[in-house]
Amino acid sequence: DAKTTQPNSMESNEEEPVHLPCNHSTISGTDYIHWYRQLPSQGPEYVIHGLTSNVNNRMASLAIAEDRKSSTLILHRATLRDAAVYYCILRDVRNFNKFYFGSGTKLNVKP
Amino acid sequence: ETGVTQSPTHLIKTRGQQVTLRCSSQSGHNTVSWYQQALGQGPQFIFQYYREEENGRGNFPPRFSGLQFPNYSSELNVNALELDDSALYLCASSLVGTGSEQYFGPGTRLTVT
Numbered sequence: 327d328a329k330t331t332q333p334n335s336m337e338s339n340e341e342e343p344v345h346l347p348c349n350h351s352t353i354s355g356t357d358y359i360h361w362y363r364q365l366p367s368q369g370p371e372y373v374i375h376g377l378t379s380n381v382n383n384r385m386a387s388l389a390i391a392e393d394r395k396s397s398t399l400i401l402h403r404a405t406l407r408d409a410a411v412y413y414c415i416l417r418d419v420r421n422f423n424k425f426y427f428g429s430g431t432k433l434n435v436k437p
Numbered sequence: 438e439t440g441v442t443q444s445p446t447h448l449i450k451t452r453g454q455q456v457t458l459r460c461s462s463q464s465g466h467n468t469v470s471w472y473q474q475a476l477g478q479g480p481q482f483i484f485q486y487y488r489e490e491e492n493g494r495g496n497f498p499p500r501f502s503g504l505q506f507p508n509y510s511s512e513l514n515v516n517a518l519e520l521d522d523s524a525l526y527l528c529a530s531s532l533v534g535t536g537s538e539q540y541f542g543p544g545t546r547l548t549v550t
Contacts, residue, residue: 360538367543368543369441369527369529369541369542369543369544370480370527370529370539370541371541372538372539372540375538411479413479424482424493425470425482425539426482426495427472427479427480427481427482428479429478429479430479
C-alpha cells in the first residue's frame with residue numbers, strides 16, 4: 327500500500343493561509359488523494375479529495391504536483407476552529423475498501 | 438438526514454471479556470468501515486462491510502469480527518479483550534464507488550483494565 331509522509335506539526339496565525347504538505351512518492355495511477363481532519367474529541371471529517379487536477383471546495387483547496395508525488399492542502403484563511411490533525415490518505419480505486427491513515431499533521435492556530 | 442451514530446460513548450471492560458460496539462450508518466449508505474484509534478495515533482483500518490459481507494480487512498486478528506444488518510447498521514465484536522485493545526473505535530459509512538468520502542461517527546472509547 328502506498329504511504330504518505332507529513333510533518334508532525336505546523337503552526338499558523340489566525341486569518342492567514344496555511345499550506346499543509348504531503349509526500350506520496352510511491353503513488354500509483356489508481357490512487358486518489360484524500361484529506362481528512364480530526365478535531366479534538368471527534369471522528370475524522372472529510373475535507374477534500376482529488377486525482378490529478380487541483381480541486382477547490384468551500385473548506386479548502388488541494389494542489390497536486392504534476393508528477394502526483396506530492397500534494398498540498400491549502401486553507402485560505404485559518405481560523406481557531408481549523409486547529410486539528412490533518413491526514414493525507416491515498417485510496418486505491420481498485421480497492422475501495424482500503425483506507426489507511428498515517429500519523430497526520432497537528433495544526434495549531436494562534437490568535 | 439441523520440449522521441453516523443455510535444453506542445455506547447464510553448465502555449470499561451476487563452481483560453478476557455467480550456464487547457459489542459454498535460454503529461448506525463448515515464441514511465442511504467451501504468458500506469461501513471471500522472477503525473481503531475490508539476491515543477496519539479491515526480485511525481487503523483479494521484475491516485469494511487458491504488451488503489452484509491466483509492469486504493476487506495486490515496491487520497487485525499480473527500477475534501475482531503463484525504456484522505452488517507439489512508438496514509445498514511453494524512456491530513463490531515471483540516472477543517478475549519486485551520489491554521492493548523483500549524482505544525477509540527470509529528465507524529464510518531459511505532456509498533460504494535470511486536473516491537466516495539466516508540462519514541465518521543464520534544467513536545466509542547473502550548478501556549480494558
